[in-house]
Amino acid sequence: METGMDSIERFEYDVLVLGAGGAGLRAAIGAAQDGVRVAVICKSLLGKAHTVMAEGGVAAAMGNVDPADGWQTHFYDTMRSGHFINNYRTAEIFAKEAPDRVFELESWGALFDRTPEGKIMQRPFGAHTFRRLCHVGDRTGLELIRTLQYKGIHCGIDIFQEVTTTRLLKDGERVAGAIGYERESGRFLLWRAKAVVLATGGWGKVYKVTSNSWESTGDGAAIAYRADAELQDMEMVQFHPTGMVWPPGVRGILVTEGVRGEGGILVNAEGRRFMQDYDPKRMELSSRDVVARSIHKEVQAGRGTPHGGAWLDITHRGAEFIRRKLPNMYDQFLHLADIDITKTKFEVAPTIHYTMGGVRADPETCATNVPGLFAAGEVACGLHGANRLGGNSLSDLLVFGRRAGEAAREYAMGLTVLPGVDDGEVRLEQERVLRPFAVEAGENPYQLHAELQQVMGEHAGIARDGASLQAGLDKIMALQERAGRIGVSGSRMYNPGWHTALDVGNMLLLCEAIFRGALAREESRGAQWRTDHPDELEDFGRINFVEYRDGDTMRLKTYPVSPMPPELAALFASDVAPGLATAPAVGPAAGGRE
Amino acid sequence: MATPATVPAPQRAPKGWKLPWWVEPTATVVALGSFGLYSIWEVFFHTTGRFGNYLSPFFSPDVTAWGIHVIPAVWVVWVPLLFRASCYYYRKEYYRGFFADPAACARPERSRVYRGETRFPLSLNNLHRFMLYLAIVVILFLWDDTVRAFIFPNGFGVGLGSLIMLGNVILLSYYTFSCHAFRHLVGGGLDCFTCRARAVTRYGLWSRVSAWNSHHGQWAWISMFGVWATDVYIRLLISGVLHDPRLI
Amino acid sequence: MAQPQTMDQAAAPEAGAQQATDMTLSVFRGDATAGEEREYRVPVGPGMVVLDAVHWLQANVDSTIACRWNCKAARCGSCSADINGHPGLMCKTRLDDFVGQVVHVRPMRTFPIIKDLVTDVSWNYKVAKQIQPFTPAQPAPFVMYQRDVDRGQEFRRCIECFLCQNVCHVLREHSGMDRYFGPRFMIKIAELEMHPMDTADRVDLLAGGGGLGFCNITKCCQEVCPEHIHITDNAIIPLKERTADRYWDPIRRLFRRRRTG
Helix, strand or coil, X not given: CCCCCCCEEEEEEEEEEECCCHHHHHHHHHHCCCCXXXXXXXXXXXXXXXXXXXXXXXXXXXXXXXXXXXXXXXXXXXXXXXXXXXXXXXXXXXXXXXXXXXXXXXXXXXXXXXXXXXXXXXXXXXXXXXXXXXXXXXCHHHHHHHHHHHHHCCCCCEEECCEEEEEEEEECCEEEEEEEEECCCCCEEEEEEEEEEECCCCCHHHCCCECCCCCCCCHHHHHHHHCCCCEECCCCEEEEEEEECCCHHHCCCECCCHHHHCCCEEECCCCCCCHHHHCCCCHHHCCHHHHHHHHHHHHHCCCCCCCCXXXXXXXXXXXXXXXXXXXXXXXXXXXXHCCCCCCCCEEEEEEEEEECCEEECCCCCCECCCCCEEECHHHEECCCCCCXXXXXXXXXXHHHHHHHHHHHHHXXXXXXXXXXXXXXXXXXXXXXXXXXXXXXXXXXXXXXXXXXXXXXXXXXXXXXXXXXXXXXXXXXXXXHHHHCCECCCCCCCCCHHHHHHHXXXXXXXXXXXXXXXXXXXXXXXXXXXXXXXXXCCCCXXXXXXXXXXXXXXXXXXXXXXXXXXXXXXXHXXXXXXXXXXXXXXXXXXXXXXX | CCCCCCCCXXXXXXXXXXXXXXXXXXXXXXXXXXXXXXXXXXXXXXXXXXXXXXXCHHHCCCHHXXXXXXXXXXXXXXXXXXXXXXXXXXXXXXXXXXXCCCCCCCCCCCCCCCCCCCCCCHHHHHHHHHHHHHHHHHHHHHXXXXXXXXXXXXXXXXXXXXXXXXXXXXXXXXHHHCCHHHHHHHHHCCCCCCCCHHHHHHHHHHHHHHHHHXXXXXXXXXXXXXXXXXXXXXXXXXXXXXXXXECC | CCCCHHHHHHHCCCCCCCCCEEEEEEEEEEECCCEEEEEEEEEECCCCEHHHHHHXXXXXXXXXXXXXXXXXXXXXXXXXXXXXXXXXXXXXXXXXXXXXXXXXXXXXXXXXXXXXXXXXXXXXXXXXXXXXXXXXXXXXXXXXXXXXXXXXXHHCCCCCCCHHHHHCHHXXXXXXXXXXXXXXXXXXXXXXXXXXCECCCCHHHHHCCCCHHHCXXXXXXXXXXXXXXXXXXXXXXXXXXXXXXXXXXXXXXXXXXXXXX
16 A cells, blocks of 8 residues: 655646636636636546536626616526525626626637527527526537636736645635645645635535536535535535436436527426416426426426336427527437427426535635635536526626635735644544555445435435425435445545545535535425425524534534615516516516516 | 226337448548549540540530640649649548548547648648639630530430430539538628628628538539449440440 | 426436446656556447546546647637547547557657657747737727638637647658747737738748748648637638738749838
8 A cells, every 4th residue: 555645746826726627717717817827626637627518608688689687687597586585686796797707708719509680599498587698509518617717828827737636725714725636646735825716516426316527526515514614504505406317327317407598398298388387477487496497396296208208398499499499419319319399299307407506605615614615607606596597607606706806816815924834633534545445355335435425315305294304314424434434445646436435525614514404494485395294484584504513513503694774675566577577578588587 | 097008119120230430531532533543534534535425524615625635634624623732621521531531420540740720731621712713714614615515516306415415514513502701702601691782682692502501422423433333434435336326 | 395307417427318338548657767558448428539538547547648628619728639640639639439459549740758658848938928919009999890800700710729730741850949939829920910900020040049940831720720820821821922922923022112211
């Protein structure tokens, strides 16, 4: 067995960005000005982050297609879908700045689909009042990450590829850098930095049926928690209504909401367009929590498809239209499931898609409660509340990626010296990371990962109840015990077993947080559906649950949701979305509200 | 459990039978090689390609009418020959078939110095567009020949030969005007199809040529065999083996 | 207790599936210094892809088998490999295409091996830096029409799986990495050159360090592209024509001089 405690390569930066998805790259670009030295750490290769999986579009109220759209309506839709536990200020900044961030992408070379007038095309999407999603067919995330990637490599940013961060280092209260290892060689790296931006994405991999990629193991949230950052709204995990179902190998792979945005309809095994029973106004384009629950209920009632889902049908739009607007969907089903979606309907079922919860961040600067630590993108919490709107995550990355990067730069410029690093802490972390190699005949990391996914699917799925949640939490605690005895073989060179061993530790921590939040929130709101507390309760709408570290114990507390100022609250006084009162209904999603 | 075990998995569409890697380059060598040998025989061992109002494409334009009688076809065939030799599609085929560079995708190659098209003589392939200009002139002559193929001593008529020549010139036109260099010329060289008034028209042209261009390889093969067949037919008429049926 | 049925099934996806049959997977094991293929038996269910088989091996047989992957949905372009001699994505290559055969899985041949199926593709990122980025005359919003972005959008479908770089014989067989940027970066340059708002010029780069002349348009890049980008027909050949405009066309040069002079 190798030890190599002595070898550790050290670097110094002003701003260290963890994660190279949309938020991380945008943050790095925002930070890399005025001679500020910036490094980006990516867990995989540059440009492969989970952002590439985003399909439908970027939500920005630029009103290219529906001129009545404006930031107020986008704000209104976002708050409503989040069931008002989102931070209003975050949502306000978001709705106001999103269009500029999209134009910025265009200035950097992005090629969005166009309207006949030569502007950026916008498509309808679930629970957006107007047609609002700027898109490129069904590969908008790819466009976004490629644009930022090619902008970033010309900005003088150092990029560390295939490097996993395992711990944030602190100097007293303040962030002092991070430690990690190169996946290729297993070599340790240490970055001293004045400020750290977390942009590490979500933790959808805690579920088996997920649209998330390998990387979504929540490393960032876990290491932030260990560095005393607060995790908020962890119970809010989004089920995307439409994931692939069959064959088993592809189960969970995303079927973009764009299919419904472009006119796809959902029918049950009896051929009934069942959304008319759940949300007759918005039908298929209702918010994701509603559609996912509706499919679930249909399956429960015995009206599911052969493999336990619903039929999605877009054949009426014609083969040419489908191949042009949804080329990846067409290809994905043809290759992986032998289904030609231009000719036949196909099965879909809910799949884990997004984690609304995360590290609590300030609306203006994305600062966390740990000085010098900033958070943006899926790992951060505040914008989406109890349910994220489709298309809001891509604009979230851009708006708050930039804000986090710029705030980190300003913070770093305000510090004259690099915070110090405690070598003892570094040594302890190296020991922790290498521990699995020392365990003989230990637990199999893959086995534990499979078991934790099983627990999450069984006890923290779409429908939850108190007893089951408690049972799930107990199982997760038992798994945490066993995770201490994970053993791996082989060398430190590109060893997937070892990588998984470390990921499992992070995931178990987040599973615990999900259960604790879900148990405490004794109501149904957005993504959280408690069958034993089926109603949305006003009292719970005034608080966010927050998990924080107390020694080795996870504790729970609440923060009040900050109340909206009168001019924003006034937007919700009437039951009609802003802009709709003055404009006739436009687009299939028009007139929508919950 | 909502899944009855009887539900079959989606049936995998049977994957097309895959030919061994050497089939394509071998076919190229055989086809191009035998056409080349036939061409040499045709060009160097015949003094005319005319049969009545029919004219073989190997001998068009008919230089004997201009007083040149020494191996008349040589004065003509170099244009289509070089047009095809520098054609982006044929380049692929002969680099694969004759140079094994590569013989097929992901096949190991002999280790030797590789210069691609950066050095003489292969760099001359960059002059493809000039061969296109000349090939267009030849096409005009071929159309003229084709019109004449319908004019018999006793007036308008249609023989089997007239139809063969018509088919041939249509195929050659498709091949010529689906050329990559032509596609570049009509609009591919523009960065913006809307920024100037004329650019919109050129966009229309470019789209049309692009559609033809996506089948350039097919046109290349079919038109080559078309020329071959036309020539063989007229050669057989000249030698008296066949009799040309008059249809009208 | 109300339990989500959909989740339930997912936990044991093979339960409702047809009976699994076994297949033999021969996976390259080794590193930069040495290595060889090793054979494994893998149970195959309906719709399984090569990447599923490698994952099964990692979880059940040997957790040290190294392979890159991210999305398993042909979006990220991480899991490129040579499968039975053909470059392809492991997540898109179905095992039932090889029934009755041994499936040989090897790392991409063009790039240096790091370990098992993982190769060092860092050269590509170095090339990317040498290409002048998009340089618009004025900032967005632009007025651009669909017909003007169609060409660029095709090239921007690229998922950077580097299969085209892997199959390109200039790089694969002739170690041309010091002379030719490879198909991936030809479409990158084509995208920028054909952008209606771009003002930079990359034709000299193409003729020089980009090494466009080394491409002999044998189209293997186009054949392996999992995104079906017409790399040769729509990017490389048009770029060759643009280079010819400048370097091989005296007539055009004469016209241009007269127009500008």
